[in-house]
Amino acid sequence: MLSVDIEMRRSFKKYQDDGPINIRSAFYGGRTGPLKLFHRAEPGQKISYFDVTSLYPFINVSTIYPIGHPEVHILNKDVNWTKPSDNIYNLGILKLFVIPPSNIDVPVLPMKIGEDQDERLLFPLCSTCAKEHPHGDVKENYSCPHSDYQRGWVSTCTSIELNEALNEGYIVTKLFRVLEF
Structure with missing residues (x-):
C-alpha cells in the first residue's frame, strides 16, 4: 500500500518510529568526502592527504565484540x-x-534520506534541511531556521558511536529501545 499511495508514504515518514530495533539500520556504508577542496601551501609548508582504504580489519583486531544474546530494554522514556x-x-x-x-x-551520526533507489547517507546538522535539500545546495549567509525537535531524528547506533557523538555536543532526548550485550 505504501508503494502505491504517495500521500500515505509521506505521512508515515513524519511518524517517529519507536518500534523494535532493526539491527541493519545501525550499519552504514563507508564515509567519503574531502574536508577541504583546495589549499595553497605557504613556502616551506607541507601538506598531505590520508587515504584510509579500510578500517574493518583494524576494528576486528582492536575492539570488543558483543557476545551472546542481548538483553532487550523497551523504555520509550524521555x-x-x-x-x-x-x-x-x-x-x-x-x-x-x-x-x-x-x-x-x-558531524558524527548519519541518517539516510530519500527513497529506496535514491537513498543517500548524510551526516546532517538538521534533518529537516537535509530532507528539503537531499542533493545539497549552496546558499549565501544560510542560517537554519528549525527548532531542535525539527533538527533531530530517530537514530539507531552503537553505544560507542553514541558516546563519541555526545562528546561532540549531540543531545539525546528520547530513548526508545536498547539491545544490551
Whole structure:
C-alpha cells in the first residue's frame, strides 16, 4: 500500500518510529568526502592527504565484540543525555531521538534520506534541511531556521558511536529501545 499511495508514504515518514530495533539500520556504508577542496601551501609548508582504504580489519583486531544474546530494554522514556557518562549502556545498540549540535565541522551520526533507489547517507546538522535539500545546495549567509525537535531524528547506533557523538555536543532526548550485550 505504501508503494502505491504517495500521500500515505509521506505521512508515515513524519511518524517517529519507536518500534523494535532493526539491527541493519545501525550499519552504514563507508564515509567519503574531502574536508577541504583546495589549499595553497605557504613556502616551506607541507601538506598531505590520508587515504584510509579500510578500517574493518583494524576494528576486528582492536575492539570488543558483543557476545551472546542481548538483553532487550523497551523504555520509550524521555532523557536528557549530554555527555557519555549519561549513557549507562557500555556495549549495545540503541534506538533514540538525537539532536545534533548546530555548529560542528565533522558531524558524527548519519541518517539516510530519500527513497529506496535514491537513498543517500548524510551526516546532517538538521534533518529537516537535509530532507528539503537531499542533493545539497549552496546558499549565501544560510542560517537554519528549525527548532531542535525539527533538527533531530530517530537514530539507531552503537553505544560507542553514541558516546563519541555526545562528546561532540549531540543531545539525546528520547530513548526508545536498547539491545544490551
